[in-house]
Amino acid sequence: MHKIDLLTLDFNLLLVLSALLEERNVTNAGEKIGLSQSATSHALGRLRQVFNDPLLVRSAKGMTPTPRALELLEPLQKILLNIEQLIQPTVFDPKTAQGTIRLGASDYATAVILPSVLNQISRAAPQLNLECNNWRSDILDDLRNGVIDLGLGVLNLPETEEFKSQKLLVEDYLCVIRADHPIAQTNFTLESYIALPHGFITPANIVPSPTKTHVDNVLSNLGVKRRVMLKIPHFLSVPLIVQQTDLIFTLPRRIAMLFAKYTNLAVLEPPIELGNYNYIQVWHERCHYDPQHIWLRELVASQTQQL
DSSP, rough: OOOOOOOTOOOOHHHHHHHHHOOOOOOHHHHTTTTTTHHHHHHHHHHHHHHHOOEEEEEEEEEEEHHHHHHHHHHHHHHHHHHHHHHHHOOOOOOTTEEEEEEEEEEHHHHHHHHHHHHHHHHHOEEEEEEEEETTTHHHHHHHSOOOOEEEEEEOOOOOOEEEEEEEEEEEEEEETTTOGGGGGOOOOOHHHHEEEEEEOOTTTTTSSSSSSSHHHHHHHHTEEEEEEESSSOTHHHHHHHHHSOOEEEEEEHHHHHHHHSSSEEEESSSSOOOOOOEEEEEEEEGTTTHHOOOOHHHHHHHHHHH
């Protein structure tokens, strides 16, 4: 049995064979695929060697396929179609897309960013599902290993081609207290700020929790310090705690405004300059050109622009 060595096979010959079987004329087949008559005749000679068969023989009506050539016709068409589909860019249609998108996100992202993103996904891609994992210190490993598809958080990304990122929003700070807190009716100063018992959100993935935050460092530079009465790992319980205590929390502005909108809290501008920071989306270079991933990133970016 004649065995074909695929490593030495010129796959352009398959295009020539397809044209020859369709046209059954060397000149016409060559014109169809942009080859001269001599080049097409040479390719036919090589094809005969590859398949150990004449493939096409001269007859009164032109060139007639051999039984072997007729056997090749249907699988040849399928192979060429598969190759064409293989090299064509993937088309993503959100209306018919299925599967699960896995995010790495803090509870800030799930409260502030996710609702509008999910609203748009449910409208545009009703069969897609979302799975949110905690934003962790090894978030880059999760992206690298394919545990998550996209990260939403705060990160000093190292300079590397392996990971891509996009700034989604710039965040600063607000203080939250209960609406009937005595301090709400007074002039809110640095002295009154540090006199209050404070709570702060500790990164859930760091044990033990840090003793100082950005706010503490700013206060230290001013030569003062605050009393931190409570450290908790999530934003979720802040409104419930603040409404029943004298605690003050210094939170990202957008989540503070969200809490004030839905709960009985008051917001105050901090009496000191705390600066701001970037909230980003980050992904692995592996996904950079994936149509579904591009669609997701653009959707997330468009929704955060409205926050």
